[in-house]
Amino acid sequence: MSYDVMGRIVEAMSSVAGSRTPAPTPDVTAQTCAPARGRPRTARLLDWRVRFAVLSLIWGFSFLFIKVGTDAFAPLQVTLGRMVFGTAVLGAVLVAKRERLPRSPGTWGHLLVAAFLLNALPFSLFAYAELTIPSTLAGICNATTPLFSMVLSVVALQEDRPSRRRFAGVGIGFVGVLIVLGAWQGFSGQDPRGTALALIAASSYAVGWIYVRRTLSSADGSSLSLSAGQLLVGTVQLAAVTPLFTSMPASFPLASVTSVVALGALGTGFAFLVQYGLVKEAGPTIATMVTYIVPVIATAAGVFLLGEHLSWNEPAGALVVLAGAAIAQSRPGRRAAGNGQP
DSSP, X not given: OOBXXXXXXXXXXXXXXXXXXXXXXXXXXXXXXXXXXXSOHHHHHHHHHHHHHHHHHHHHHHXXXXXXXXXXXXXXXXXXXXXXXXXXXXXXXHHHTTOOOOOOHHHHHHHHHHHIIIIIHHHHHHHHHTTTSOHHHHHHHHTTHHHHHHHHHHHXXXXXXXXXXXXXXXXXXXXXXXXXXXXXXXXXXXXHHXXXXXXXXXXXXXXXXXXXXXHSTTOSSOHHHHHHHHHHHHHHHHHHHHHHHOOOOSOOOHHHHHHHHHHHIIIIIIHHHHHHHHHHHHOHHHHHGGGGTHHHHHHHHHHHHSOOOOOTHHHHHHHHHHHHHHHHHOBTTBOOOOOXXX
């Protein structure tokens, strides 16, 4: 899920690293997707497809992990655990590759804001939201991130110009949101507060991505270095706040503990590495298509594993949301640019 957002982080961080870790262009993508010398083409294709499937499953199940985690722990504790284990994974890889964290104080200042907008705030909001709404609805709300990104990028980024296609896509997407929420019924059956928190979390991802794109485009460091630094800062933020608003858990059920560990180590740490490898191998367009699979997996996991009830309007509205996002991001004569994570 966050996911979500990770696709955007990878693209933005790839551009941050400049010539050392360039983001693949369409031409470069064609080269990276070509079979390596001495390796069968089928094996190469299978490789990125496996990465794609693994990433979709990890981010799709993140909403289930949040739900199970909050059965025993406070939302802030779930988020703190997620950040600790995610940071540990990226930190271990950083050490193994003998890379260093950013050194510039200015870069750390921007990472402080980015960590709040892309990690601490949305992760916490989704955890609080799932106290009162099903994980299926949280996953669908997360799919609105590309719509918020499109609206905000038109306002904040000079290179993104409004067009009829974009306006149409955004309009269709938000009609889908109204369908998901059952607007014709007065939003009955859904907790307004929990739904609002999930949508605010999705919009925070969009704001955070734009902030990263505008402020870290010339920062020193690789994608891995900057992302590890961002997670580290977010962990410190949550470690400072969580004890003030929560008390020690009464118990540590295995299911909840395992869910928090999986949420952090897989959904936040390992997912970044998979996404980054997928971008390098198949290109950012293919990699960020995960956005459109995540709500499907989140819905299936919630219904079949958690026994959550699903009304007809929720999957129908989700399809409209994803269709609107695809239209808004597409450009005539060009391949669509994707949006990020759970």
